[in-house]
Amino acid sequence: xxxxxxxxxxxxxxxxxxxxxxxxxxxxxxxxxxxxxxxxxxxxxxxxxxxxxxxxxxxxxxxxxxxxxxxxxxxxxxxxxxxxxxxxxxxxxxxxxxxxxxxxxxxxxxxxxxxxxxxxxxxxxxxxxxxxxxxxxxxxxxxxxxxxxxxxxxxxxxxxxxxxxxxxxxxxxxxxxxxxxxxxxxxxxxxxxxxxxxxxxxxxxxxxxxxxxxxxxxxxxxxxxxxxxxxxxxxxxxxxxxxxxxxxxxxxxxxxxxxxxxxxxxxxxxxxxxxxxxxxxxxxxxxxxxxxxxxxxxxxxxxxxxxxxxxxxxxxxxxxxxxxxxxxxxxxxxxxxxxxxxxxxxxxxxxxxxxxxxxxxxxxxxxxxxxxxxxxxxxxxxxxxxxxxxxxxxxxxxxxx
Amino acid sequence: xxxxxxxxxxxxxxxxxxxxxxxxxxxxxxxxxxxxxxxxxxxxxxxxxxxxxxxxxxxxxxxxxxxxxxxxxxxxxxxxxxxxxxxxxxxxxxxxxxxxxxxxxxxxxxxxxxxxxxxxxxxxxxxxxxxxxxxxxxxxxxxxxxxxxxxxxxxxxxxxxxxxx
Numbered sequence: 001x002x003x004x005x006x007x008x009x010x011x012x013x014x015x016x017x018x019x020x021x022x023x024x025x026x027x028x029x030x031x032x033x034x035x036x037x038x039x040x041x042x043x044x045x046x047x048x049x050x051x052x053x054x055x056x057x058x059x060x061x062x063x064x065x066x067x068x069x070x071x072x073x074x075x076x077x078x079x080x081x082x083x084x085x086x087x088x089x090x091x092x093x094x095x096x097x098x099x100x101x102x103x104x105x106x107x108x109x110x111x112x113x114x115x116x117x118x119x120x121x122x123x124x125x126x127x128x129x130x131x132x133x134x135x136x137x138x139x140x141x142x143x144x145x146x147x148x149x150x151x152x153x154x155x156x157x158x159x160x161x162x163x164x165x166x167x168x169x170x171x172x173x174x175x176x177x178x179x180x181x182x183x184x185x186x187x188x189x190x191x192x193x194x195x196x197x198x199x200x201x202x203x204x205x206x207x208x209x210x211x212x213x214x215x216x217x218x219x220x221x222x223x224x225x226x227x228x229x230x231x232x233x234x235x236x237x238x239x240x241x242x243x244x245x246x247x248x249x250x251x252x253x254x255x256x257x258x259x260x261x262x263x264x265x266x267x268x269x270x271x272x273x274x275x276x277x278x279x280x281x282x283x284x285x286x287x288x289x290x291x292x293x294x295x296x297x298x299x300x301x302x303x304x305x306x307x308x309x310x311x312x313x314x315x316x317x318x319x320x321x322x323x324x325x326x327x328x329x330x331x332x333x334x335x336x337x338x339x340x341x342x343x344x345x346x347x348x349x350x351x352x353x354x355x356x357x358x359x360x361x362x363x364x365x366x367x368x369x370x371x372x373x374x375x376x377x378x379x380x381x382x383x384x385x386x387x388x389x390x391x392x393x394x395x396x397x398x399x400x401x
Numbered sequence: 402x403x404x405x406x407x408x409x410x411x412x413x414x415x416x417x418x419x420x421x422x423x424x425x426x427x428x429x430x431x432x433x434x435x436x437x438x439x440x441x442x443x444x445x446x447x448x449x450x451x452x453x454x455x456x457x458x459x460x461x462x463x464x465x466x467x468x469x470x471x472x473x474x475x476x477x478x479x480x481x482x483x484x485x486x487x488x489x490x491x492x493x494x495x496x497x498x499x500x501x502x503x504x505x506x507x508x509x510x511x512x513x514x515x516x517x518x519x520x521x522x523x524x525x526x527x528x529x530x531x532x533x534x535x536x537x538x539x540x541x542x543x544x545x546x547x548x549x550x551x552x553x554x555x556x557x558x559x560x561x562x563x564x565x566x
Contacts, residue, residue, distance in 0.1 A: 134478050140409055148411045149443045152532060153489070154477045155501040163471035171469070171514035265491050265501045266443075293448045312441045390483075 002285035007098035008242045008249035011043025011235045014360045016196035017228035017348025021118050027056035029072050031114035036073065039233035045108060046245035052079035052106035054093035056352045059119050063213040081106045085139065087299055090355030091394035095255035097236040098276050108237035115231035130361025137388060150263055155306025158301065159224065161264050161389040163216035166304040172217065172271055173319035177218060179326050181209035182304045184222050184345055186330035191342025193332060193373040198228055198348040230350025232360055248367045254289060255398040256281025257339060264389045272312060274393040275384060277311035286397035290314050294378040295337040297358035299386035300345050309384050313395065332373040340373050349360050355385045366400040408480045410528040417444040419458045424531040427522045429463035429485045431498065432456040442498035463520040464538065468493040472509045492518055492535050505534045511541040
């Protein structure tokens with residue numbers, strides 16, 4: 001079952017995240033075009049090589065998005081897909097593209113995630129402000145379970161539910177807030193070797209994290225991701241185009257995905273995230289072991305997401321994540337390099353494009369393009385994606401040979 | 402801004418109506434699937450996992466334990482600005498299913514996971530709905546007597562209140 005590892009990421013672009021927009025405002029459909037052109041240039045491929053796309057939602061259209069994009073870019077697509085898996089969407093899009101390539105549907109697929117949400121505005125055609133502004137990922141429409149059983153109690157947004165998961169974790173396995181803070185500190189060290197990171201040049205200590213203010217007890221401000229403007233894209237192609245590309249191909253060797261619920265209240269087992277099954281599938285498909293990974297890129301909207309993903313992906317046992325984090329150097333020069341460009345916590349989270357940061361962090365390392373943050377002899381990487389409240393998760397195993 | 406900043410309230414559906422009718426009578430009624438031998442929540446048209454067409458309404462005690470919680474010191478949305486600090490909680494009923502709610506009538510710093518809780522029915526006639534909140538079923542002990550339960554919980558709550566001030 002699964003991929004043969006015959007589709008590869010051949011090029012990428014990742015905009016430096018911005019806290020305050022300095023780049024010219026672009027519609028998402030325009031971002032789609034510019035990001036795609038940049039990723040193709042990086043790969044050394046032509047737009048005419050592309051015959052498939054995978055996209056997240058965009059501001060300019062509520063539906064019929066794939067065809068809107070293929071028309072705008074002028075792509076004769078054999079495969080045009082939208083993914084609606086939040087932060088898991090990027091990793092999810094990568095395996096869908098790889099599957100389309102391996103099935104012979106496509107020679108090359110663009111996976112492009114616009115991440116600049118401040119698009120041009122006109123009073124003459126005002127953006128319809130609606131419930132989504134207020135309720136984010138929760139639906140307040142009549143008939144929605146969230147509208148009836150979650151939102152009225154203030155159970156919405158992300159901070160509260162992730163804090164609830166962290167609280168329960170502490171109850172079942174114990175809680176070391178200094179270990180949780182160390183995740184953020186090590187990632188910040190990586191960001192300080194990555195000039196594009198929003199927190200480049202701003203190292204922090206464990207005490208800085210613990211003194212940053214409690215936002216949703218037990219999670220502190222510096223354990224919570226920083227929203228930014230940005231965007232990213234990758235090009236995925238077949239072996240023929242891999243030969244033509246100027247970059248080292250990064251083959252998609254395995255993937256897994258698991259989507260069991262929307263609201264963590266209803267998780268059958270809240271302490272074992274969907275990553276358990278997603279990672280097992282990815283490793284088993286790839287034929288590689290956890291110990292074969294030269295780096296990992298773990299979705300990090302919150303410190304607790306990292307901690308539980310490390311456990312549930314099998315890098316340590318359940319309940320031993322705090323000790324694992326304490327015992328390992330997670331920086332790019334450490335014994336367990338993780339989120340080597342800073343992760344979203346320190347590189348920045350450009351909305352739903354944030355998941356792409358983890359894909360590109362791994363690709364950058366495997367292609368030997370991480371600059372000062374380069375991990376020596378990096379050929380294999382594990383990537384995780386996470387959407388909603390640890391409710392939809394995707395795993396990838398990538399290899400440079 | 403042309404959206405309404407009114408507080409979002411539950412609007413029953415034809416399938417869920419018996420649950421809300423129960424709350425109006427200060428009773429907790431949820432669905433049970435005989436073929437799965439399991440209570441389920443929230444109300445559905447078919448049983449989750451099996452899609453069995455055998456759901457029946459049963460009254461439960463409404464008692465449960467505090468499964469997890471967090472203390473919100475900042476409003477989760479503008480409509481909840483008058484509700485901070487609030488304890489966003491998940492309660493596990495003795496019959497199994499979990500329920501999103503808030504803990505009221507309690508010192509947030511003294512809460513701990515595993516606490517026994519009981520229903521508080523809040524009738525909201527202007528919204529034609531009764532909502533189900535929870536409160537401790539037993540007197541709270543000081544949180545620092547129970548260091549293992551919530552780790553930094555007591556300290557955290559204090560910090561959180563400062564952060565929100």
